[in-house]
Amino acid sequence: MPRVVLATKHEKARLIAPCLAPLGYFIEESSSFDTDSLGTFAGDIKRTLTPPQAALTKARKACELTGSDWGLGSEGSFGGGPAPGLINWNQEVLCLYQHSTGLSVYAKASGPTSLQGFHGQDGLLEHLNQYPKQRWIMRRFEQIDKGLSADEIFELWQSHEANVDNIQIEPDLRAMHCPERQLMIAKAGQDLARRLSEKCPQCQQVNFVIKEKQPGLPCAMCSLPTHQVKLSVRICDGCAYRSPEPQPVSRADPKYCQFCNP
Template sequence: MSEPKKCAATTEPHEHSSLVLKNLQVALLTKHYKAGLIAPALQSIGFDLISTDAFDTDTLGTFAGEVTRQLSPLDCARAKAKLAVSLTGLSIGLGSEGSFGGGPMPGLVNWDEELLLYLDGHSGQEIVAFAAGPVPLAVVASDDLGILQAHMTEQDLQQGWIFTPR
């Protein structure tokens, strides 16, 4: 990965707000291609997202449970933001962390909670965004490949899958 370039932030009026930052590079540490989901929103306010995968974030825990998360979701997002700053040399880092389960009706509704933490590496100030809501998840238990393929073709093509042996 090439060395990221540092840019000074400038401000100018924006149609949706009184102030927008321009050319501010923000580092995101991700193993799971989240930059493509986050970058468009940040570009709309003048941030340039720089993604790195120089650290295996799965070592902090996986949502499927292969590696147990030892930190709270907030502390995990904070750790990722700090690592993003450290690994890229940029002054602003983002950390993201998602969790499934819990919610207002545990056991009845599948629930997703997502955190995004913005860290100013110089001042230590943080901004935390939180989103939560129901998520369509399904469990299909079968040894029949045809049944699994039929179920998968009914789903969003960008949906990820977790396969576990019985």
């Protein structure tokens, strides 16, 4: 049974372990690598790597520092998504890494989030109560207090009542303090489980999933190619074997056709 070391300081193993247990992977948490050194949500340490690079770095460090053959890294990010500026977006990336083979499998999950900060006192209680179990950060000038419950926010607030204008409340986005991220990390764990259970028929390498999509599905009315997917291909990272997937439909709805429905 592969033992996988997850590099985290934020209690993520309990979210991912149940997804991988049925496949025989046992997840162990290690805090021997200071994952915060790659950057924090609060911004006190800047992030310089992309989320996949950060997840891979954490996974490799987990192997290096514990001697385990398998490492797992996780990195979350906010922003981007289909409607930047309108809808806040949370993406979670996992990277499973095997030291002896260099194999890396990336999994992800993403979705909208309504979490946001708060400035001022009117409506603060209602705002905090919308998110039970979510913890918060309080910033005033250079000082940052993290991991605060709604009650602790109020206590601190009372003691600073003289200059509340300078106080900014933000969600603490670290996994153990953010229920919305916990759900998304568990979803990424399910994506990882799916990738580990799809094996190449030629060489048995995992992650034999669809990695290429070709547009051009012909329009049902005029037969001209549309931007709809014509062909999906599973590709093996190990032996480069390619397997086209049967498409659920052979013709595109004319509403996607540039000629029939411009």
